[in-house]
Amino acid sequence: MAREFGVTECEPATQGEAVLRKATKECGYRTEMAPFWTTAIIVLSCVFILYHLITSRFGMPPMFKHRAIHLGFILCLVWMYYPASKRSVQSRPSAVDMVLIVASIAVCGYTVFNVDAFALRGGVALQRDYYFGAVAILLVLEACRRVAGKGLLILAIVFLLYALFGRYIPGVLSHRGYTIQRVIYQMYLTTEGIYGLPIGIAATYLVLFIVFSSFLEKSGLGTLFNDVSLALGGRLVGGPAKVAVIGSGLVGMISGSAATNVATSGAFTIPLMKKIGYKPYFAGAIEAAASTGGQIMPPIMGTGAFIMAEFLGIPYISIAAAAIIPAVLYFAAVYFQVDLRARKIGLTGMAKEDIPDVKKTILRYGHMFLPIIILVVLLMQHFTPLYAAFYSILVTWVLSFLRKETRMGVDKLIPLAVSSARSCLSLSVAMANAGFVVAVLSMTGIGIILADNIVALSHGSLFVTLVLCMVVSIVLGMGLPTSACYIIAATIAVPILHEMQVPGLQAHFFVFYFACLSTVTPPVALASYVAAGMSGAGTNEVGWAAFKLALAGFIVPFFFIYAPAILLVADSAAVIAWAAISGLMGAALLSVAVEGFLFIPLPWILRVLFFGAALSLIAPGVHSDLIGFGLTAAAFAGTLFLRKREVSRRE
Incomplete structure (x- = not known):
């Protein structure tokens, strides 16, 4: 797609773009397309975003229909954006992609119009339901291969095969087995599987908050955060590194994506850190560790916090409030390490003339911080996240007209809709595939079996159980999107912690933190990989240095369990x-x-x-x-x- 569509979370318009495209599957989309397909993507993206804005304010279709409509948009955009392989035509969807587009429209359309008849039949499936269900499963798996990568794809396939052939596995992992018709039924015709809770969250809250984040970024709030960070930390010892810590924490408030934070903030801070004397690997590690913290920084906290609120059935603002002290501890530990390293090697801060005039920046962009305040106030008043996000978006757009620098007319709104829709693709595909894992765990009871065996393996020791759950969360998170990792890890690990009498809030936060920290945990650490590419250092060097910087994040979760006051309990x-x-x-x-x-x-x-x-x-x-x-x-x-x-x- 042409550059005029604007900077997105995968297009920082810097060196970070090339690194992200190399490091992440979701950024490997077609960038230069024929005019017809460019127009088609613009129209479809705008309709997609408008649909979610309108339904968030004026009411959604029935749950199953809404999720199917959402998935239909997502799949069609995936086939338009993402080629089947590097050898595929790049200027337009191929013939295979066109077939997949038609199949996606047919499956999702059939789902929407068949829901009522299916309910009237009392949940009895017809033969054609199984055919459409099989096609839907294959479409979601192929979308995962193109967008989310092999890790999640392999995991989803393994779980589907386990549902089919688990009866042949000896020992405690064996189950009674299911026919292919039963598996298709569970994955396609129930509120587990494809149309389960994960895709439901993506189709409701997450689209709105992605749009909100895009509005804030387009309005210049990122510039405000960068300049304020420079003013606060630039002249201190090791100034640029402290700017990276402060800036990534602030940007994380509106983004929550570790790799994106590295690509956007790192393009600015990593060269500055190297310039004043930090070694390339340590400069990259600082940015990777600080950007990872963006996923745990309230009020938006990436995507996992919304999922946690749904799992626990408590208001989202309660999740955000509980996350404040742990997030402060995490960033404080990174900040202190950066300061000590600077003093250890005798670094200084930046020159006064290199510090931007923060007063001018605040005058230009300061009013755009008001939507975040409004969002928090609405959530504290117990309005739903949908209501709060909708009106925060509306306020952001209205406020943008107060300054020429922030004004968002049609010329900015269209690229914003395109970039927001594209940002939803990998997330929604990951959620749909996570639904396979959740459904198989429910069907086979393997989650309960694992819980019983891990508790037995730990001999009743809570600490050993926590360590095992930590390992499960980190291993599952290697190479997976944080949201998918959290859903899968929570489905497996939280029942284990419940058996050890750990309350729900502490158990979910424990798993959530380690799902986030998988982005800086070697050997597969996505944030560190991106930072290494931008700093010119080795991936392993950056990965282990970032792991050390993020060490507080690996320790604090244990105190969620033993000392829940950290979570305001x-x-x-x-x-x-x-x-x-x-x-x-x-x-x-x-x-x-x-x-x-x-x-x-x-x-x-x-x-x-x-x-x-x-x-x-x-x-x-x-x-x-x-x-x-x-x-x-x-x-x-x-x-x-x-x-x-x-x-x-x-x-």
């Missing part, structure tokens, strides 16, 4: 406040332990003391805090002694 505000304060102290000490520097390079024994102090302070509680303060005092005393001895030697 406590009897008093004082307990929550102290959990935040002690957690920040713990994050600072953890950074010292990981970086191995405080005034002077630290020997391993002091790093161990700082690490133990960090764990004790991050975990709220009187006894753990006392232990933490004791270890901190011992570690600081040792550090001061060594520093004094070092000074004496130099003299």
Whole structure:
């Protein structure tokens, strides 16, 4: 598609575009198409976005029909955008793509018009229902291959084959087995499978919030965040790295996509970090770790938070509120490590003349922050996310006309609709394929079997169970979109945690965090891969450095379980406040332990003391805090002694 359609989350108009297109399947779409197909995509994308805007305000069709209509749009756009292979024609859909477009329209149209008759038959399927169902399954799998990549495709196929042939597997994984007709019925004609909860969330909340994020980005809010970040951190020690941490946290509020954050923010911050003296691999790691944190930064938090709200049946604002302290701890730990590394290698900040005039930026774009405030207020007033998103979008558009720099006329709205629709493709396809996994888990009972066996394997130890659930979440997340990873991991791991009497909110947050952190967990770490491509460093170097920077994110989730005050689950505000304060102290000490520097390079024994102090302070509680303060005092005393001895030697 031509460049005039505007910058999208896969088109940062920087070096990041090429890296993203190489790193992610979802960005491998056709970019230069014949005029007819360009027009067709524009029209279809605009109709798709308008359909979701109108139905969010004035009411949706019945659930099954709405999900089928949504999937119909998605599949048609996938065949238009994504070629079957690199050798396929790039300027237009091929003959095979045209057949798939017709098949998608036929299947989704049949679904919409057959729902009522199917209900009148009492759920009895006709032979043609199975034919259309088989085609629907194949279409969703092929869309996954083109858009989401092999990881999720293989996982979906494995689960479908398990449903068919699980009876032949010996041992505890065996089940009674299902016919192909029964599998098709479950995947196509029920509210599990293709049209299950995952695609339902994509068809309702997520489209609206993707549009909202696109509106905010087009309005110049990203520029505001970048300039404010430069003003706050640019002149400090290691300034550009701190700008990356602050800026990625702010951008994450409206994006929630780790790879996209790396490509957009990193194109700006990584060269600055390298310029002042950070090694390329560490500059890339900083951006990867900070951008990953965008997925856990309220109020939008990527896509997983919406899914969590549906799973738990609680308001989305409650999820966003519970995420505040953990997100602050995560970014604080990254920030402290960046500061220590800068002091360790003797870096300085940016020159005053390189800092933008933040006052001018605020005057130009500051009013565009108001929609985020309105969104949060509406959610706090217990309006539905759909209602809040719709009116936040409307307010964003109206406010854009207050300044020439932010004005969004038709010339900007059309590219925005195109980019928003394209951003929905990989997410919706991933959700539809995740539905296969969820449905098979429900059919076969394998989720309960795994839960029982993992609990037995842990011998009743909650800590061992948590470690096993962490491994499951991270392994499933390697190469998968965060939303799909979270759905699958939650379906498997949360029942395990429930058996260990872990409450729902803590269990889901535990799984959600590790699903997000899979983007910086080697060997398959997508955010690190993109950052490596942009920094010119090795993927493994960047991956392991980002893993160290994100270490707090691997520790804090355990305290969701043992000390839920971090998630605002406590009897008093004082307990929550102290959990935040002690957690920040713990994050600072953890950074010292990981970086191995405080005034002077630290020997391993002091790093161990700082690490133990960090764990004790991050975990709220009187006894753990006392232990933490004791270890901190011992570690600081040792550090001061060594520093004094070092000074004496130099003299």
